[in-house]
Every structure is written in C-alpha cells, then in structure tokens.
Amino acid sequence: MAGTRRGTRPSLLDVAAEVLVADPAASLAQVAEAAGIGRTTLHKQYATRDDLLLAVGHRAIDLWEQAVGGAGAGNGYGGDPDGGLRALVAAMVPIGPQLAFLWRTPAFDHLGELGERWLAVQARCLAVLKRAQDLGALAAGVPDWWLLQMLYSVVYVAAESVAAGQLAPLDAPGLALDTFLHGLGARSGNAKEEP
Numbered sequence: 456m457a458g459t460r461r462g463t464r465p466s467l468l469d470v471a472a473e474v475l476v477a478d479p480a481a482s483l484a485q486v487a488e489a490a491g492i493g494r495t496t497l498h499k500q501y502a503t504r505d506d507l508l509l510a511v512g513h514r515a516i517d518l519w520e521q522a523v524g525g526a527g528a529g530n531g532y533g534g535d536p537d538g539g540l541r542a543l544v545a546a547m548v549p550i551g552p553q554l555a556f557l558w559r560t561p562a563f564d565h566l567g568e569l570g571e572r573w574l575a576v577q578a579r580c581l582a583v584l585k586r587a588q589d590l591g592a593l594a595a596g597v598p599d600w601w602l603l604q605m606l607y608s609v610v611y612v613a614a615e616s617v618a619a620g621q622l623a624p625l626d627a628p629g630l631a632l633d634t635f636l637h638g639l640g641a642r643s644g645n646a647k648e649e650p
Contacts, residue, residue, distance in 0.1 A: 467492070467500070468514040471507055472556040473618075479559070483507065508560065509569065515550075515557035516572045522546035523579045538586030540593070544610065544635065545628040551614020558607060577603065592636065609635045 465473075470490040474481045483504055487497040501507040526543035535542065547554065563569055584602045587593045593602065613631035616622035622630065 466514070467497070468511050469553060471511045472515060472553045475508070475511065476552050476555045476559065508562070509566065511553075512557055512560065512563050512566075512569050513572070515553035516569070516576055518550040518553050519547070519557070519576050519580070520572075522550060523576055523583065526583050536590060537592040538590050539583045540587040541628075541632055543580070543583050544606075544632045547606075547610045548613045548617070548628045548631055549624065551610055552618065554607070555611055555614065558611070580606070605635060 467490050471486045474486050474489045478485070483497055483501075484494050486507065487494045490497070497507075501510060522543060523546075525546045526539035557563065557573070563573065581599055581603055584593065584606065585599075588595055588597070588602075609631040613622065613627040617624050617627050
C-alpha cells in the first residue's frame with residue numbers, strides 16, 4: 456500500500472485513509488475488511504465513523520509534519536540548492552493517500568485542534584517553498600497560495616499514479632518535482648520549429 460515502507464504492514468489509519476480516499480462514503484465495515492480486522496475490533500478503537508475520520512486526519516498531519524521536518528524546515532538552508540524542496544516532495548509523495556484524505560475532507564475545515572495543526576504544518580511547508588524562491592529554484596512573485604496549491608497538485612497526481620500502477624514509486628518524486636519546477640512546456644532547444 457502507498458505510504459508504507461516495503462515489508463511493513465500499514466497501520467489501520469493508513470488503510471482507512473486509502474479506503475476513504477477511494478470511496479468517501481465507505482462504511483466502518485469496509486474499512487475493517489480492508490484492514491483485515493473485524494468490525495468489532497474497529498469499533499473498540501473508534502466508536503464512531505467521526506472518531507475514525509478525526510484519527511485519520513491527525514495521522515495525516517503527523518506524517519505531513521514529519522515530511523516537512525525532514526526537508527529541514529527549521530534548519531536553515533542546510534546546503535540544499537533548493538532549500539529542501541526536493542526532500543519535501545520526496546517525503547510527501549509516499550504519503551499521498553493520507554494527504555489526499557486530509558485535503559479532500561471538507562469537515563476538517565471546522566475542527567479546531569485539527570485545523571490549527573493543519574495551518575501550522577502548512578506554514579512550515581510554505582517556508583520551504585519560500586526558501587526555494589529565495590534561492591532562485593522557484594520564480595519570485597508567485598503568490599503563496601498558488602505555490603501551495605501547485606505543490607499539493609503534483610504530489611497528489613504522483614501518488615495517485617503510483618497507486619494506479621502507472622508510475623514507479625522511486626520515479627514519482629523526481630517527476631513530480633520536475634513538473635513543479637518546469638511545468639510541461641518544451642525546454643528551450645527541444646521545441647520543434649514552426650514550418
């Protein structure tokens with residue numbers, strides 16, 4: 456499953472994120488079945504669907520915080536020519552299902568503690584993007600909200616492509632970063648000349 460290391464079993468919350476991204480209306484019974492546990496076992500841990508959703512949301516933010524922390528968000532530039540952008544993308548793509556769950560669950564916009572955590576990690580993520588701008592890896596003058604939305608978009612598409620078997624997990628971060636940095640336009644010298 457996406458978002459887990461090879462050879463390790465994904466956590467119940469990671470499985471729940473994948474199930475709920477694939478089908479936002481999935482029942483607790485469907486989540487339990489996908490996780491390979493009984494419905495009663497799931498209910499002992501999470502009495503209601505809302506309890507499970509909130510736990511999955513916090514898990515997604517935990518993983519996102521780790522990804523941003525691994526990109527050196529608080530450690531200055533760390534010598535990276537892109538200010539940690541490559542490390543951030545490489546850490547976010549494997550947790551794409553959890554992030555997709557977080558980004559696609561509108562109810563989270565109204566939950567105090569989760570919302571506060573979301574805004575804090577988003578600010579740390581933006582700090583990496585701003586460092587990349589300061590270092591010339593990203594264009595200056597691009598609005599903050601656009602930087603974040605474009606990053607989320609390439610991470611989401613890369614993770615979905617891995618899950619669909621269209622993109623190798625090791626190739627996904629590089630392709631996502633290249634698309635983020637350069638778009639899809641032909642590079643100078645590669646464009647065909649008009650007849």
